[in-house]
Amino acid sequence: MSRKASDNVEYTLRSLSNLMGEKRRRQQAEGAAGSAAAAAAAAGERSLIAAESCSSLNSAASGAELERAARRQFQQDETPGFVYVVSVFSALGGFLFGYDTGVVSGALLLLKRELNLDALWQELLVSSTVGAAALSALAGGVLNGLCGRRPCILLASGLFTAGAGVLAAARDKETLLGGRVVVGLGIGVASMTVPVYIAEVAPPHLRGRLVTINTLFITGGQFFASVVDGLFSYLAKDGWRYMLGLSAVPAVIQFFGFLFLPESPRWLIQKGQTQRARRILSQMRGNQAIDEEYDSIKNNIEEEEKEVGAAGPVICRMLTYPPTRRALIVGCGLQMFQQLSGINTVMYYSATILQMSGVQDDRLAIWLAALTAFINFIFTLVGVWLVERMGRRKLTLGSLTGTAVALIILASGFLLSAQVSPRVTLNPPDPSHQNSTCTKYSYCNGCMLDPDCGLCYKLNKSSVVESSCIPVDKDSTMKAAWGRCSNETVFKKEDLFWAYNFCPTPYSWTALLGLILYLIFFAPGMGPMPWTVNSEIYPLWARSTGNACSSGVNWVFNVLVSLTFLHTAEYLTYYGAFFLYAGFAGLGLVFIYGCLPETKGKKLEEIESLFENRLCTCGMSDSDEGRYIEYIRVKGSNYHLSDNDASDVE
Numbered sequence: 001m002s003r004k005a006s007d008n009v010e011y012t013l014r015s016l017s018n019l020m021g022e023k024r025r026r027q028q029a030e031g032a033a034g035s036a037a038a039a040a041a042a043a044g045e046r047s048l049i050a051a052e053s054c055s056s057l058n059s060a061a062s063g064a065e066l067e068r069a070a071r072r073q074f075q076q077d078e079t080p081g082f083v084y085v086v087s088v089f090s091a092l093g094g095f096l097f098g099y100d101t102g103v104v105s106g107a108l109l110l111l112k113r114e115l116n117l118d119a120l121w122q123e124l125l126v127s128s129t130v131g132a133a134a135l136s137a138l139a140g141g142v143l144n145g146l147c148g149r150r151p152c153i154l155l156a157s158g159l160f161t162a163g164a165g166v167l168a169a170a171r172d173k174e175t176l177l178g179g180r181v182v183v184g185l186g187i188g189v190a191s192m193t194v195p196v197y198i199a200e201v202a203p204p205h206l207r208g209r210l211v212t213i214n215t216l217f218i219t220g221g222q223f224f225a226s227v228v229d230g231l232f233s234y235l236a237k238d239g240w241r242y243m244l245g246l247s248a249v250p251a252v253i254q255f256f257g258f259l260f261l262p263e264s265p266r267w268l269i270q271k272g273q274t275q276r277a278r279r280i281l282s283q284m285r286g287n288q289a290i291d292e293e294y295d296s297i298k299n300n301i302e303e304e305e306k307e308v309g310a311a312g313p314v315i316c317r318m319l320t321y322p323p324t325r326r327a328l329i330v331g332c333g334l335q336m337f338q339q340l341s342g343i344n345t346v347m348y349y350s351a352t353i354l355q356m357s358g359v360q361d362d363r364l365a366i367w368l369a370a371l372t373a374f375i376n377f378i379f380t381l382v383g384v385w386l387v388e389r390m391g392r393r394k395l396t397l398g399s400l401t402g403t404a405v406a407l408i409i410l411a412s413g414f415l416l417s418a419q420v421s422p423r424v425t426l427n428p429p430d431p432s433h434q435n436s437t438c439t440k441y442s443y444c445n446g447c448m449l450d451p452d453c454g455l456c457y458k459l460n461k462s463s464v465v466e467s468s469c470i471p472v473d474k475d476s477t478m479k480a481a482w483g484r485c486s487n488e489t490v491f492k493k494e495d496l497f498w499a500y501n502f503c504p505t506p507y508s509w510t511a512l513l514g515l516i517l518y519l520i521f522f523a524p525g526m527g528p529m530p531w532t533v534n535s536e537i538y539p540l541w542a543r544s545t546g547n548a549c550s551s552g553v554n555w556v557f558n559v560l561v562s563l564t565f566l567h568t569a570e571y572l573t574y575y576g577a578f579f580l581y582a583g584f585a586g587l588g589l590v591f592i593y594g595c596l597p598e599t600k601g602k603k604l605e606e607i608e609s610l611f612e613n614r615l616c617t618c619g620m621s622d623s624d625e626g627r628y629i630e631y632i633r634v635k636g637s638n639y640h641l642s643d644n645d646a647s648d649v650e
C-alpha cells in the first residue's frame with residue numbers, strides 16, 4: 001500500500017492567508033454568526049486554521065465561494081509563462097506526429113505516378129512509419145528512464161529533421177522507405193516522451209490542459225498536412241518533396257529550442273541531481289515556494305523505492321505491484337479503445353464519405369478532407385477547454401458515448417445506401433479483354449465492395465440510370481480504366497458520374513451526418529484523454545515504462561485497424577465494419593466506466609492511491625471532485641483543511 005497522499009503533501013500556502021482575509025472581510029460585512037471565528041482569525045496563523053475549521057459551520061455556498069477565491073489566487077500566483085513556453089516547444093513533437101502521419105496520403109497521390117509505385121509499395125510507405133513508431137515508442141521507455149526526457153525530445157526532433165531531409169531528397173522508392181522509417185522512429189519517441197515531460201513540469205491545476213495541448217498540436221499537424229497536400233497537389237512534379245520535406249522546419253525549431261530548455265525536475269530528483277532539480281523547479285513555479293513540492297516528490301521516490309524495491313526490470317515490478325498493474329491495464333486499454341473506435345479509418349475515408357454525399361470533384365474532395373481535419377482540430381480545442389472543467393473521466397465517458405452513437409449513424413448511412421443500391425443496367429464489352437471481375441455484379445453494392453471496380457452512371461432527376469460496373473483506373477480512383485467514365489473532363493461534360501467505394505442513394509447524407517457527429521464527439525475526449533491520462537497515472541519510477549507500453553499499444557492498434565479495414569469491409573461490408581467499431585466503442589464505455597478514476601487536480605504523487613482498489617472499482621475511487629484540498633504544515637504535522645477536527649493543532 002502506498003502512503004496516504006496527505007502524509008507527504010505539505011503546503012504552507014500564501015493563498016491560505018488570502019483565503020482567510022477574504023473570509024474575514026465577509027464576516028465583517030455580514031457582521032453575524034461567524035464572529036467567534038473572525039476573532040480567532042485575527043490571532044495569527046494558528047487561529048487562522050481554527051477559523052477555517054469553523055467554515056463547515058457556515059453555509060456550503062460561502063465555503064465554495066471561499067474555496068474558489070483561494071483557488072483563483074493560488075493559480076494566479078503559481079503559473080509563470082515559462083511553463084507555457086516549455087509546453088509549447090515540447091508539443092511541437094505532437095505537431096510533427098500529426099503532420100508526418102497526415103501528409104503521406106497526399107504525397108502518395110503524386111508519388112505513385114512519378115515513381116510508378118504499386119499498391120504494395122504504397123502500403124509499405126504508409127505502414128512502415130506507423131510500425132517504426134510502435135517499436136521506437138517501446139524503446140523510448142528505456143531511453144527516457146536512462147537519459148531523461150530532454151535528450152529523448154532532442155533525439156526525436158533530430159530524427160524528424162533527418163527523415164524530412166532524406167524524404168525531400170529521395171531519388172528512389174527504397175530511399176523513401178528509409179526516410180519514412182526514420183520519421184516513424186521520431187514519432188514513436190515523441191509520442192511517449194512529450195506528454196510525460198509536460199505532465200512532469202506542469203502545476204497540478206493546469207496539467208490536464210497543458211498535456212491536452214499536445215493532442216491539439218497532433219490534430220493541428222494533421223490539419224496543416226491536409227492543407228499542404230491540397231496546395232502542393234497542383235504541383236505535379238516534385239510537389240511531394242515539399243510535402244514531405246516541410247516538416248524539417250518545426251523539427252529544427254524544436255531542436256534548437258530544447259537546447260536551451262531544461263530537463264524534467266522529477267527525473268532529476270529521481271537520479272539524485274537535486275540541486276539542478278531545485279533550480280529548475282523554482283524556474284517553473286515562478287514566485288512560489290517550492291520546498292513543499294520538492295520534498296513531496298523526493299519523499300515519494302524514497303517511499304516507493306522502499307515499497308516496490310529497485311531491483312529487476314521495471315515492467316516486472318509494475319506487473320507484480322497491484323496499483324501499477326491496474327494503472328497499466330487502464331492506460332493500455334484507453335489507447336486500445338481509442339484506436340478501435342476507428343478514428344484513423346474514419347479520417348482516411350472522409351473523402352469517400354464526402355463523395356458519397358454528392359461531392360464529385362476530386363480537388364474539392366481533397367479540400368473537404370482538409371475540412372474534416374479542421375473539425376478534428378477545433379473540437380480538440382474544446383477538449384483543452386473542458387478537461388479541467390469536466391475532469392478526465394466525465395469527458396472521456398461523454399465523448400465515447402457520442403462516438404458510439406455517431407458510428408451507428410455512419411454505419412446506418414452505409415447500410416441504407418447498400419439496401420437501396422442501384423441495379424447495374426449496362427454491361428459494355430471490355431476493350432482490353434482482361435476478363436475483369438467487375439462484370440459479374442448485378443447491383444452497385446457488390447461492385448462497390450470490390451476494390452477493383454466502380455460504378456459509372458447517369459442521373460435522371462435523382463434516380464440512377466444507364467449504370468455499369470467498370471474496373472477502376474490503376475493510377476486514380478477518380479476514374480474508370482476504360483469506357484465512358486475513363487476521361488474525367490469528358491465524362492463530366494456528358495453528365496456522367498463515377499462512384500468508387502460507394503453507391504449513389506438518397507440516404508448518403510446520413511453517412512455525412514455520422515462523420516461530422518463522430519468528429520465532434522471523438523475529438524474533445526477520446527482523442528486527447530488516452531494521452532493525457534497516461535501521462536499522469538503512473539508513479540515516477542514506472543512512468544516512462546508505462547507510457548512506452550501504452551503508446552506502443554496505440555501504434556500497434558493503429559496499424560491493425562488501418563491494415564484490416566479493407567478486408568473487414570470486404571467480409572462485413574462497410575456498414576458491418578462501422579457497426580463493429582461501434583461495438584468496440586460500447587465495450588470501451590463499460591471498461592472506462594468501471595476502471596478509469598478521476599485524476600483532475602491531483603498531484604502526480606497522489607494519483608497512485610486511486611488504483612489501490614480492485615480494477616473494476618477504480619472508476620468509483622473517491623476523486624475528491626469539486627473539493628479543493630490543500631495541506632498546511634502545522635508544527636511539523638500535517639493539517640487537512642477539509643477536516644473539521646482541529647484538536648491536533650497546537
Ligand SMILES: O[C@H]1[C@H](O)[C@@H](O)[C@H](O)[C@@H](O)[C@H]1O
Pocket residue numbers: 215218219222338343344376526527528531554558
Ligand atoms: O489522439 C490522436 C488524435 O486523435 C489523432 O487524430 C489520431 O490520428 C491519432 O491516432 C490519435 O492518437
